Amino acid sequence: MNHRNTNGLKEMNSDIEFNYNDQIFSPAAPAVLVELRSVNFPSSREPVKMIALVDSGAFMSLIPRAVIEGLHLQQVDEVEVGDYDAEEDEDFKVLPVYSVHLTFPSVEPILARVAPKKPRSHATIGRDVINEWLLTLNGPELKGVISVLDAKPTRS
Amino acid sequence: MVTKRAFIETKTFEDAVNILNYKLTQRGSRPWGLFLCPVGEEPLKVLSKWPVREPIGCRFQIFSHFREATLAPDFFIKALDADNWQAVPTFEQLAEWLVTKYYTPTCSERIRKVKPTPQSAFEEGKVYFARNKETLTRDYEGKYIAIWKSDIIDSDTSFSSLAKRVYEKVGYVPVYMPFVTSKRRILRFESPQHQRPKGNEF
Numbered sequence: 001m002n003h004r005n006t007n008g009l010k011e012m013n014s015d016i017e018f019n020y021n022d023q024i025f026s027p028a029a030p031a032v033l034v035e036l037r038s039v040n041f042p043s044s045r046e047p048v049k050m051i052a053l054v055d056s057g058a059f060m061s062l063i064p065r066a067v068i069e070g071l072h073l074q075q076v077d078e079v080e081v082g083d084y085d086a087e088e089d090e091d092f093k094v095l096p097v098y099s100v101h102l103t104f105p106s107v108e109p110i111l112a113r114v115a116p117k118k119p120r121s122h123a124t125i126g127r128d129v130i131n132e133w134l135l136t137l138n139g140p141e142l143k144g145v146i147s148v149l150d151a152k153p154t155r156s
Numbered sequence: 157m158v159t160k161r162a163f164i165e166t167k168t169f170e171d172a173v174n175i176l177n178y179k180l181t182q183r184g185s186r187p188w189g190l191f192l193c194p195v196g197e198e199p200l201k202v203l204s205k206w207p208v209r210e211p212i213g214c215r216f217q218i219f220s221h222f223r224e225a226t227l228a229p230d231f232f233i234k235a236l237d238a239d240n241w242q243a244v245p246t247f248e249q250l251a252e253w254l255v256t257k258y259y260t261p262t263c264s265e266r267i268r269k270v271k272p273t274p275q276s277a278f279e280e281g282k283v284y285f286a287r288n289k290e291t292l293t294r295d296y297e298g299k300y301i302a303i304w305k306s307d308i309i310d311s312d313t314s315f316s317s318l319a320k321r322v323y324e325k326v327g328y329v330p331v332y333m334p335f336v337t338s339k340r341r342i343l344r345f346e347s348p349q350h351q352r353p354k355g356n357e358f
Contacts, residue, residue, distance in 0.1 A: 039319070040328040075278060076319070076333040099319050099333075110316040111323075128315075 016106055020142035021051055024121050030054040030137055030144045034123060036063060037101040038071045039111060047103070051122045054135070054144070058126035063100065065116035067123075073098035076113060102129075107148050277305050281332025296336040303332045 022028035031054060035047035048067050060079070077097035085091075095115045102112040112129055134147040281303035285292060292301065292308075301311040302322040309325065312318035315333065322331055 038328070039323055074328055074330045076331060077335070078282075099315075099323075111319040113315055 016104060016146040016148075018144050018146070020144070021053075022142070024051060025053065028142050031122065032104060032125070032146070034125070035103040036067060036071065036123070037103070038073060039099055039101050040072075042101045042109065052125045053122050054130065054146075055124050056127060056130055056135075058124050060097075060126040060128045061102075061112055061114045062117040062124040062126070063114045064120040064123065065118060066120055068098055068100075068114070068116050071100065073100055073114075079115060081115065104146070107146070278330035278332050280306055285332065285334055292336055293338045297338060298336065300333055300335050303334075 016032065018030065018032045020028035021031035025031065031051045033049060034052040035049050037044045037047045048071065050063075050067070052061075059081075075096050076099045078094050079097055080092050081095050082092040097113050097115050099111050100114050101109055102114075103109040110129070114123075117124065132148065134149060136145040136147070138144060284303055284306045296308075296311050299311045299313050300315045300318045302309050302318060304322075304326055310318055310322055312321075315335075318333060322333065
């Protein structure tokens, strides 16, 4: 049942509750299990499943390069990227951007823009996706909640 | 494995090779044509078909072979009066040599442009965006746009919505869909890599 909270936001009933992951990340970090598919095969019964770090410090989402190649994803753009300590021009490099069919549990799948990353242990969900959610992080209990709103926030 | 007359697609030459279409002559038994076009730009030159009795002044061969599980081309060129074949490291250099040193158009009225392949359509979109960025920024600031063969075919503030419509229209091929902004977009991944605990393996 939808209702409005004190901030005037309409809430969906499809919240995703998740536990922080301490198997891959130390200290434990908010992460969710996602399914990755080629846009050509959105109903594939054999998606690539992997843990995705929910990282509000990342401008955009990242998935392992091997997954991009394995799913034969198509390129949609190029972006100039740098790590957290990048400052000079030589610290940045141009990366291709691909489109991927991205599924979170209990949420309607989306087509997301992703750039390649080397480590294969996990994907990264960046602000390009996170900013579509109401994200609640409970550090002491190592739990989080993702609420996907079906409308933009309303202000009285 | 070494073969001739292969239409080759490789990672290394993917942009150029996608639009390379050639036929090798069989000792003059049939005419042949070659179309050369740097990806995303106007054709450097287009060689039309010409009678084999009017040589272009050189010969070239393209061999394909497997190199680390990738089908890769090697280019060789030789002037008619030269004794030895010379290896050409890149497609671009082969094209430049062919056009600047050996090409003499015989039937200019037959010259026609190469139709862009899916990969070259992506590059074409990039070039179009770069050339028209000022206008596009004015019209589409803050939106994702889809550029297909130098046309803006759709736009949206949501990439997911845009991409779904675009792929339904043109199929799942490389389509240039940038985010339009007047600001220089340098994306920063802020979070440092975590420190791997000692003794653990991922």
